[in-house]
Amino acid sequence: MIKRVLPLTIGTLIGLSMTAAVFAQDMPATARSASATQTTETTTTVTTWTSQPPTGALTEDAIKTSIANAGYKEVKDLKFKDGVWRSEARVGNKKWVKLAVGPVNGKVYPADAPSKLNENEVTAQLATAGFQNVKHVKFEEGLWSADAKSRGGNAVNVLVDPTDGSVVARSHD
Numbered sequence: 001m002i003k004r005v006l007p008l009t010i011g012t013l014i015g016l017s018m019t020a021a022v023f024a025q026d027m028p029a030t031a032r033s034a035s036a037t038q039t040t041e042t043t044t045t046v047t048t049w050t051s052q053p054p055t056g057a058l059t060e061d062a063i064k065t066s067i068a069n070a071g072y073k074e075v076k077d078l079k080f081k082d083g084v085w086r087s088e089a090r091v092g093n094k095k096w097v098k099l100a101v102g103p104v105n106g107k108v109y110p111a112d113a114p115s116k117l118n119e120n121e122v123t124a125q126l127a128t129a130g131f132q133n134v135k136h137v138k139f140e141e142g143l144w145s146a147d148a149k150s151r152g153g154n155a156v157n158v159l160v161d162p163t164d165g166s167v168v169a170r171s172h173d
């Protein structure tokens with residue numbers, strides 16, 4: 001088999017382009033609609049976390065006590081952010097570890113700890129708790145996070161305990 005390369009000139013390329021344009025104009029309406037590109041509309045809903053702990057949350061001192069009781073020392077940069085208390089603390093070997101702490105339960109979630117639950121189990125737990133359309137379930141910094149619809153149909157973000165699947169925090173509708 002012999003392969004031949006045909007030289008293409010600018011004139012040839014322009015001629016091919018014009019021929020394609022002519023055929024596109026002469027195409028019947030049904031053929032044009034079949035080859036048309038579909039447009040998908042996407043709606044983005046923004047949910048927000050409050051900058052203050054929720055009603056019934058532990059005080060900052062109680063959160064520091066929870067961190068100390070979990071075996072951590074030298075707590076630094078303790079801030080309420082994205083629904084939970086976030087901080088860094090030292091463990092016995094002097095290594096700094098990022099932590100998240102549940103605002104109501106005071107449970108400490110080390111960022112480098114593995115999850116006992118998988119994505120499907122977390123999704124099932126959220127459905128059992130009444131959340132719908134659970135999406136974007138991912139494990140990061142010691143907690144599962146997900147986007148969902150509340151019982152009222154409003155978009156929310158939730159943070160989920162990696163050991164029992166309970167909701168640790170949720171954004172406002």
